[in-house]
Amino acid sequence: xxxxxxxxRQQRTPGGAGPAWAEELLEHLRPAGRDIRRVVAWLSxxxxxxxxxxxxxxxxxxxxxxxxxxxLVADIATGRIASAAWESQDRHLRLVRVEHPLHAWVLAVSRxxxxxxxxxxxxxxxxxVLGLLLTARESTAAGHRLRRAxxxxxxxxxxxxxxxxxxxxxxxxxxxWPGLLDADTACVYVVESDPAARDRIADECLxxxxxxxxxxxxxxxxxxxxxVTPRDAAGAALRSLVGRHPGTYLGGSVRQSLARTATAYGQxxxxxxxxxxxxxxxxxxxxxxxxxxxxxxxxxxxxSARVLRPLDTLPHHTxxxxxxxxxxxxxxxxxxxxxxxxxxxxxxxARMERVESLLGTDxxxxxxxxxxxxxxxTHLGLPETPFARATGDAGPRLAHLLSGPVRxxxxxxxxxxxxxxRNPRRTLRTWIAAGGNAERAAQALGVHAQTVREHVRSAExxxxxxxxxxxxxxxxxxxxxxxxxDLDLPLLHRGD
Numbered sequence: 407x408x409x410x411x412x413x414x415r416q417q418r419t420p421g422g423a424g425p426a427w428a429e430e431l432l433e434h435l436r437p438a439g440r441d442i443r444r445v446v447a448w449l450s451x452x453x454x455x456x457x458x459x460x461x462x463x464x465x466x467x468x469x470x471x472x473x474x475x476x477x478l479v480a481d482i483a484t485g486r487i488a489s490a491a492w493e494s495q496d497r498h499l500r501l502v503r504v505e506h507p508l509h510a511w512v513l514a515v516s517r518x519x520x521x522x523x524x525x526x527x528x529x530x531x532x533x534x535v536l537g538l539l540l541t542a543r544e545s546t547a548a549g550h551r552l553r554r555a556x557x558x559x560x561x562x563x564x565x566x567x568x569x570x571x572x573x574x575x576x577x578x579x580x581x582x583w584p585g586l587l588d589a590d591t592a593c594v595y596v597v598e599s600d601p602a603a604r605d606r607i608a609d610e611c612l613x614x615x616x617x618x619x620x621x622x623x624x625x626x627x628x629x630x631x632x633x634v635t636p637r638d639a640a641g642a643a644l645r646s647l648v649g650r651h652p653g654t655y656l657g658g659s660v661r662q663s664l665a666r667t668a669t670a671y672g673q674x675x676x677x678x679x680x681x682x683x684x685x686x687x688x689x690x691x692x693x694x695x696x697x698x699x700x701x702x703x704x705x706x707x708x709x710s711a712r713v714l715r716p717l718d719t720l721p722h723h724t725x726x727x728x729x730x731x732x733x734x735x736x737x738x739x740x741x742x743x744x745x746x747x748x749x750x751x752x753x754x755x756a757r758m759e760r761v762e763s764l765l766g767t768d769x770x771x772x773x774x775x776x777x778x779x780x781x782x783x784t785h786l787g788l789p790e791t792p793f794a795r796a797t798g799d800a801g802p803r804l805a806h807l808l809s810g811p812v813r814x815x816x817x818x819x820x821x822x823x824x825x826x827x828r829n830p831r832r833t834l835r836t837w838i839a840a841g842g843n844a845e846r847a848a849q850a851l852g853v854h855a856q857t858v859r860e861h862v863r864s865a866e867x868x869x870x871x872x873x874x875x876x877x878x879x880x881x882x883x884x885x886x887x888x889x890x891x892d893l894d895l896p897l898l899h900r901g902d
Contacts, residue, residue, distance in 0.1 A: 427452055427528055431535055442539055443468040449532045453525045455517025462510050472514050483510040502533045506540050564622045565748050567667040569730035589636035591661045594670035595644050596678050598655040601628035614643040626742035645688055655681040658690040672737045672878055679872055697885050700811040705802035710784035713898055716764040731757040733782045736775055737877045772838050773896035776884035777804060808889040816886035822868050833861035835892050838884055
């Protein structure tokens, strides 16, 4: 029998046939041809039979299912034997172990004719190629899992910074990026690109900053990459990156303490909006005059502490969680806040509703939102101990904080709108009183809602502030209206 098979091999294997099939097989190792199913299909055609690749559990990985003896497959898979052959009058079967460092597969080939030398060589070499491809696939999958885990870890660190849990953020970062968050201050940048290009841009951000920054794919905006860096050199690297890529924009914050990462993020987003109108596609948050800087610092701290005092009875962790969520919730939508913090939007709304209840306020009122936003941002600079005041001293009130220099600043700011004959100042005042709802403002003014939106939008470049997107810019304009008396002061539980 063996002699006849040898004779058949000599008759059926013409000179040069070996190199031909070997070249075809090697083509499957090229990057464009690395497909296990295609290799098994090629093997079936090369030996004029059927081929199947299965794992130790008997699951078919590629090819055509073949009836195999379970114990024999198990012996090959466990390494007790490397290969096996079985023959009958009308069927010839070869089983070969496919080597892999961690797993085991069995390659089975069935054909009508006996296996000659060529067919045997094809099966043996194909098993080797499959082993290489399976190992490469596992390595690629492991690489993807590692990159995904690293990306998730970066997001977790950012979320900890957003809720002011600096100690935990440093502890998590220390394992993979020692020294990254050792500094007390940092800048936040937001790089915007086409969503389809974001992964490539994020990788370039990592390369250009030499992993000396926290690079995070924004969970809320598909085209945004957030970069938190304590080093000035990273900012220059990001500006260079944006210059190399058309359709890419960069917004940056001023340097802030790590506890004010959420504030810095808001500044970067605000600067990003300006970058869209800059020829160089880059902008840094402008350090313009902010109303809180014109207020008596001691009075502002006392008022803020009194406004937020109802939260002092809560456990420290709960209080910090509510304050951080509310600060972000006042800057962004509930959906985006939830994505940034890694919680559900219902959780965000529930936390903010709890703060509303404790403070005795209504966040649908833009005046209330502006006042609480002022208190929350001031709270970042307050000591952990409750603010002390003399017995019977009611402390400063919001009206006192908005007087003097703040009233002068507010008059100059809103006065920029007076030259417009359309009277956008009245429209803006009515729109704020309506909680930022264009339809209700339009009803009060007797105009179309689109007219209201156009007036508000036209006021943005004049005031140099974003108004249609809730955030610090809008709240400064609301405070200006309160300071000049164009709007009544809001009713707060303790601070009005």
